[in-house]
Structure formats: structure tokens, C-alpha cells
Amino acid sequence: MTRYAKPTELEQALALLGEGSWRILAGGTDFYPALGNRPLRENVLDINGLSALRGIAETDSHWSIGSRTTWTDLIGHELPPAFDALKQAAREVGSQQIQNVASIAGNLCNASPAADGAPALMVLGSEVELRSAASTRYLPLEAFILGNRRTALQPNEMVTAIRVPKAAATGRSAFVKLGARRYLVISIAMAAARFVIENGIVAEASIAVGSCSAVAVRLAGLESLLLGKSVRELPDIVRDASIDELSPIDDVRGTALYRRDAAREIVRRAMLSATGLDSAEVAAGMVA
Structure with a gap:
């Protein structure tokens, strides 16, 4: 029997990931079309209740884009000119309706060769923040996306943010x-x-x-x-x-x-x- 969970705290989500196999649901713009007519046979971890993962923050060393941040969120956020390519890419992601719900991290985790966000994030020297219940690690985007539909994400991990070093945001x-x-x-x-x-x-x-x-x-x-x-x-x-x-x-x-x-x-x-x-x-x- 498949399970469905929608935690409201990140720690709850990470604990669930450590207990079994889950498919993470964020915006859902790739999730549902990929199912086609097949019945859902996987446990679903719906992270749309994790408000802490949505938004863009600036620190002394980097910009942090929460994994649930949508393309529309990004377009509307005031950022340095170095991010212009990413904003232009955001406007190319499907329709405006898709941009309103699709997450930036989901675009990367889907790992399509045609992922609109990947080139623009690469020229910013971006790294992916991966968290499990036990640890946090960071991978350059080039080391995270391994091939067509393949990433370095482990079963007990989820992407919590994309980080852009201040040194590359110039x-x-x-x-x-x-x-x-x-x-x-x-x-x-x-x-x-x-x-x-x-x-x-x-x-x-x-x-x-x-x-x-x-x-x-x-x-x-x-x-x-x-x-x-x-x-x-x-x-x-x-x-x-x-x-x-x-x-x-x-x-x-x-x-x-x-x-x-x-x-x-x-x-x-x-x-x-x-x-x-x-x-x-x-x-x-x-x-x-």
C-alpha cells in the first residue's frame, strides 16, 4: 500500500526520508505528466507544506534560493544583474501558469538535458544543498546532474536550496x-x-x-x-x-x-x- 505524507516541518520530512523510499512532490508540473495513465505505486512525500524552503535570502557569502522557490518568485525578486540570465530562463519555463507553481529545484532534479534553469545556474557557479536527517552536503551543480534523468541525490536526501556564491554573482x-x-x-x-x-x-x-x-x-x-x-x-x-x-x-x-x-x-x-x-x-x- 502506498503512503502519502505532507509534513509542515523540514525535520519531519527528513525523518520520513530516512525511514523508507519516497518520491518527492514539489510543484508537480513534471510529476503528474510523467505518470501518464499508470497508477501511482510509490510513496509520495509532498513538500508543498514546507514554507521554509520557499524564498530567496542573501548572506555575507552567498545567495540562497530555497528549493520550493518558483520561477515566478525568482522573476519578481530584486537580484544583481548577474542573475539576468536566470530570470530570462525563468520566463522560458513553460507557460506563466507553470512558472507560478514549478520549483527551481524540481527543474534540476528532473535532470532533463533541456532543463532551462541549468545553464543559467551553471554560469553563476551554483551549488546544490542536499540534506538528510543526519547531514548536510553541498555539490557543484555540474556534479549534481549526472546524466539524462540522473542526479547524485541519495534516497534519504532532499534538495533544500541552491546556493550562488557572492564571488560569482558579479x-x-x-x-x-x-x-x-x-x-x-x-x-x-x-x-x-x-x-x-x-x-x-x-x-x-x-x-x-x-x-x-x-x-x-x-x-x-x-x-x-x-x-x-x-x-x-x-x-x-x-x-x-x-x-x-x-x-x-x-x-x-x-x-x-x-x-x-x-x-x-x-x-x-x-x-x-x-x-x-x-x-x-x-x-x-x-x-x-
Whole structure:
């Protein structure tokens, strides 16, 4: 017989996780569609009563986004410009109705290669807070999402927050998504970029691409090429750089070759937006 529990205190939820196998229900926007016509045969731990897990807080060292925080919550919260890519990604998560209930942590735990939040959180150096009744541990987002629908979450753990170090919440960022239509679409490719520019020179560069590999990935090779360069050199560097970190596949939304070419273009667009370069100037040859 399956069990259903809806605790109102985090300690209660963690204790239940330590007693048996549970499937965690947060926003439910992925939970119910995944069931299809199948009967529910798992114990359900409904965490929608855990108010402590919803909201965004600032400390001396980091920003903390509670695991139940919705995309709408994020969009409405005042945050530094480095979070602009994450807010832009939030507006791409399904419909407004979905954004109102879907949780940010749920987007990560679902571990889809096309998870809209992953690239934008990666360029912020985000880490995932995992708690059990006995301990708390922190994993970089890249170490948490292991593959398609696979995470490092243990059976007795739940995600309680996503943390963004203050050191990475600097500069400006942008997010670009490519899909077959404008709204309610699974992406063909998407990119997030965060840059810190000092006196026209790149002091920090963080770039991540989603939907072009089993998990979203940072383009470490391209990032290193951009460091120390004048912003006006960036479009040419992006155009010529190899992006070997990507391993796109052929599917109904696009071929691997198309995805690779598209990824380069949307990386360029995200970079132009994050650095303040105007794409019209680039097209006119004013930036080289």
C-alpha cells in the first residue's frame, strides 16, 4: 500500500526520508505528466507544506534560493544583474501558469538535458544543498546532474536550496533559447553567458550550453580563450573557437550538426547581450 505524507516541518520530512523510499512532490508540473495513465505505486512525500524552503535570502557569502522557490518568485525578486540570465530562463519555463507553481529545484532534479534553469545556474557557479536527517552536503551543480534523468541525490536526501556564491554573482549575464516556436517549447539549444568587463577587457567569462549534451555543460575551453581579451575581439574568437565539450544528438527537434552550429550562434548572441555589445554594430563591422 502506498503512503502519502505532507509534513509542515523540514525535520519531519527528513525523518520520513530516512525511514523508507519516497518520491518527492514539489510543484508537480513534471510529476503528474510523467505518470501518464499508470497508477501511482510509490510513496509520495509532498513538500508543498514546507514554507521554509520557499524564498530567496542573501548572506555575507552567498545567495540562497530555497528549493520550493518558483520561477515566478525568482522573476519578481530584486537580484544583481548577474542573475539576468536566470530570470530570462525563468520566463522560458513553460507557460506563466507553470512558472507560478514549478520549483527551481524540481527543474534540476528532473535532470532533463533541456532543463532551462541549468545553464543559467551553471554560469553563476551554483551549488546544490542536499540534506538528510543526519547531514548536510553541498555539490557543484555540474556534479549534481549526472546524466539524462540522473542526479547524485541519495534516497534519504532532499534538495533544500541552491546556493550562488557572492564571488560569482558579479558582472552581467544573458540567456538565449532556440526552439521551434516562441512559447511552450522544449529547446533545440540554449546558452547562458556571464561576463565581468574591466576597462574593456574580459576579467571573467562563464558560458554554459544546454540541450546539446546529456547534461548542460560549461565551455571551459572557450572561457579561457576569452579571458584577458578586448570585448571587441570576442565575436571573432567565438566564431573560430572549437566547442568540443558539446556532444549533440539527432532527434525530432534537430540534427546534431544543426545543434552544434546553433549553439555557436546563440553563445555569440548571449555574449553580445552580457557584454553590452550591440549586435547591429557587429553586423556593420564596427566590432572586430
